Amino acid sequence: FLPASDQGQIGITVETPPGTSLAGTDLIVRQVEDTLRTEPDVEHYMTAVGEIVAGFGAIPQRGPQYAQINVRLRERARTEHYAQGFGVPRRNLRVRSDQEIASALRKVLNSVAGARITVAPIRTVANVGPDIQIELRAHDLHTLAAAASTVRDNIETVPGVLNPDVSLRTGQRELRIELDRTLSAAADIPPALAGSILRDTVDGAQAGYLRLDDENVPIHVALADRYLQSPEMLSIVPVGYSRKRAVLLGDIARFVQSTSPASIERLDGNRLVTVTASLAPGNALGNVRTAIEDAVRGKLP
Numbered sequence: 001f002l003p004a005s006d007q008g009q010i011g012i013t014v015e016t017p018p019g020t021s022l023a024g025t026d027l028i029v030r031q032v033e034d035t036l037r038t039e040p041d042v043e044h045y046m047t048a049v050g051e052i053v054a055g056f057g058a059i060p061q062r063g064p065q066y067a068q069i070n071v072r073l074r075e076r077a078r079t080e081h082y083a084q085g086f087g088v089p090r091r092n093l094r095v096r097s098d099q100e101i102a103s104a105l106r107k108v109l110n111s112v113a114g115a116r117i118t119v120a121p122i123r124t125v126a127n128v129g130p131d132i133q134i135e136l137r138a139h140d141l142h143t144l145a146a147a148a149s150t151v152r153d154n155i156e157t158v159p160g161v162l163n164p165d166v167s168l169r170t171g172q173r174e175l176r177i178e179l180d181r182t183l184s185a186a187a188d189i190p191p192a193l194a195g196s197i198l199r200d201t202v203d204g205a206q207a208g209y210l211r212l213d214d215e216n217v218p219i220h221v222a223l224a225d226r227y228l229q230s231p232e233m234l235s236i237v238p239v240g241y242s243r244k245r246a247v248l249l250g251d252i253a254r255f256v257q258s259t260s261p262a263s264i265e266r267l268d269g270n271r272l273v274t275v276t277a278s279l280a281p282g283n284a285l286g287n288v289r290t291a292i293e294d295a296v297r298g299k300l301p
Contacts, residue, residue: 006076006098009122010105013052014067016115018259019173022064025049028115029067035108036071041094041101045071061169070122073098099281106162118163120278131279132161132288136300137270144168147300148273154295155275160283161292167274169263175231176256177249184252189240194252197239202228231255 012032016025026049036042052061052068077093094101098121106119134151138144148166155161177198179191204222211217227233235250265272279285 007122008073008076008098010071010073010098010102011120011122012069012071012105012109013118014069014115015052015061015117015169016065018063018065020065022050025065025067025115028112029069031112032069032109032117035105036069039101039105041074041096043072043074045069073101097281118165120163130276131285132277132292134275134292135267136273136275137267138301139270141168141264141271143301144271144273148275150299151275151296154299155277155292158288158291158295160280160288162278162280164275164277167265167276173257173259175234176258177234178254178256180252180254187240187247187252188242189247189252194239194249198237198249201237231257 014025014029014032016028029047029049033045033047036045047067047069049067050062050064052066074092074094076097077095096104102119102121109117109119136144136147136151138147145166145168148168152164152166156164179194181191184191184194200221201223204220207219207221209216210219223237227237235248235253235255237249238246239249239252240247265274279288
């Protein structure tokens, strides 16, 4: 309930699609930095690629697709800074508020392709957290994800709403290998045996020790990297021998490419996803809340 005050800081978060390399995210970030260098009210900024720290007590988002830029603005001109009898402040002081500068940066950075970029003033611990927080709860994560996207898309055009976002983050792409028990039984390959061979294939296995100069050096055996680049290469890994022939992984398993959530939040046993947004200057929270409720009414399961 404390009023927000101008702290002279702006936070910019950059999120590229899952699977983007650190170098790819850095290229996007450098475009943002080019914009900051042309902004006269920016004193300096610090960039971290590979992590987003949302605020006090928040869990950081880590991964090569994330980046955060903390911007320090020049000191703001106040009454005592103005030259007597003139309507201009002393040199090197800014006239615009942090909200006005954030709004200007937001318009410019909207043109940067290949990433989701949010720009917002950084507030003190006393009033930490987004102005608007909408909690969605359900047992099924896919239902929640779809509902959260619906809310975000519908409130994006509500007057007074800035930077709508969803707390659910998609993790790295993963390859799931699902053994078909019927096929493995027909080939006389126990699933536990196939799983053990696959684990040794991917992670490697200790095959013994090599004695060198009175020291035991462990021998680690693993599949060459080139066989781990695609499902097609993994499918030809032998996982056993049956009826006078080698049984390949592709003979008894399915390969499913998907993504997993970076983290899962729960509240009272239900899974939780939060839609957040900032309140644009000059708008009353009560009025915006009513408009948000109207925008999403009848559109959620």
